[in-house]
Amino acid sequence: MTKDDIINIQKALHINLPEEYKCILINSDLGLLNMEYYDSNEDFRFRVTKWLECTNEDSQTIKIDSFLYNDELLDKWSMQQIMKGEPLEFLPIALTVVPHNGLLLMSVKENSFGNIFISEGGNSVAEYFAKDIYYILSNLKTVFIEEKIPLIERFFKKYNENFWRINYE
Numbered sequence: 001m002t003k004d005d006i007i008n009i010q011k012a013l014h015i016n017l018p019e020e021y022k023c024i025l026i027n028s029d030l031g032l033l034n035m036e037y038y039d040s041n042e043d044f045r046f047r048v049t050k051w052l053e054c055t056n057e058d059s060q061t062i063k064i065d066s067f068l069y070n071d072e073l074l075d076k077w078s079m080q081q082i083m084k085g086e087p088l089e090f091l092p093i094a095l096t097v098v099p100h101n102g103l104l105l106m107s108v109k110e111n112s113f114g115n116i117f118i119s120e121g122g123n124s125v126a127e128y129f130a131k132d133i134y135y136i137l138s139n140l141k142t143v144f145i146e147e148k149i150p151l152i153e154r155f156f157k158k159y160n161e162n163f164w165r166i167n168y169e
């Protein structure tokens with residue numbers, strides 16, 4: 001995502017994004033945190049990551065299925081604004097397994113700007129989870145699918161690919 005993309009998103013949604021989140025969107029692809037590999041025998045991409053786990057200062061643990069990125073973010077944010085018909089208060093930034101069918105949300109409200117909240121099932125009240133996205137990223141633990149772990153030592157990537165391949169030699 002570019003700086004111009006972010007400026008356009010902020011204008012379209014009538015919001016400001018926290019500076020640290022803009023930096024992350026410009027300089028990284030959070031979608032890559034979920035490790036996948038391409039199996040040429042199956043002609044399919046498989047996940048190696050079961051989920052990403054984060055525990056907050058109150059010992060509450062969430063399990064993140066995937067971070068939303070690029071077009072997914074804009075689609076989710078635009079839909080949320082259209083559905084609510086009012087200015088956005090929270091932006092979905094990730095899908096969670098625990099809480100079930102939940103969302104990891106970033107606040108764009110003035111009094112909690114940049115704070116991270118969780119919501120179960122999309123309709124529940126957002127509950128405070130962490131002070132910012134950096135807390136989430138610095139406390140993530142990757143949980144792998146057990147039977148996929150032996151494959152990891154045979155993984156390799158080609159230049160500009162966002163997934164792993166298996167070396168069958």
